[in-house]
Amino acid sequence: DIQMTQSPSSLSASVGDRVSITCRASQSISTSLNWYQQKPGKAPNLLIYGASSLQIGVPSRFSGSGSGTDFTLTISSLQLEDFATYYCQQSDSTPLTFGGGTNVKIK
């Protein structure tokens, strides 16, 4: 199984901050990496697919980069509605696996 390791597991930030979350795969997954945002009591929402493609309707302050084993989700200017938990997910091979999540909290 491909293990996905996210860091940090949580972070505190202020509105307007630039925030980066990293995701590392235990083996190369090319660009088969997706990012989701989840708010309490809700289903995850797709932000980025294929490591860097922005899902339709997602604000342009979200961006993704990376390939191989190391990936980054960046929020260029954090907004109130961005306080949530973020998950990466690899779709290179089954079993499909998710990172442990990063909880973005208000400082």
Next chain:
Amino acid sequence: QVQLRESGPGLVKPLETLSLTCTVSGDSVISGLNYWSWIRQPPGKGLEWIAYIFYTGNTNHNPSLKSRITVSIDTSKNHFSLNLSSVTAADTAVYFCARGAYSGTYYFDYWGQGNLVTVSS
């Protein structure tokens, strides 16, 4: 607008079978390269992929759940289903269904709202 909705009991007794159905609207389960998936999330924890199924009936499931999983699809009703047998308290979770779409890679672009299933006697 594509919508998915899970349905099924909220409480299942230990060692019984958990059964959930996901009804799809706004799209056909017979649609190109899409697959239809189940994902779960224990309370306060992360996401775990369970299985997916294509409209052809081809399936793939998480080996961690071994032979307890059965997934099926009914193209005439535009829904797909999950059976998880011999449940224990460790199977208590919110169960999501989701569409796996393809554009160079697969990703989950539409999700149901989730169905909390508690395993308890």
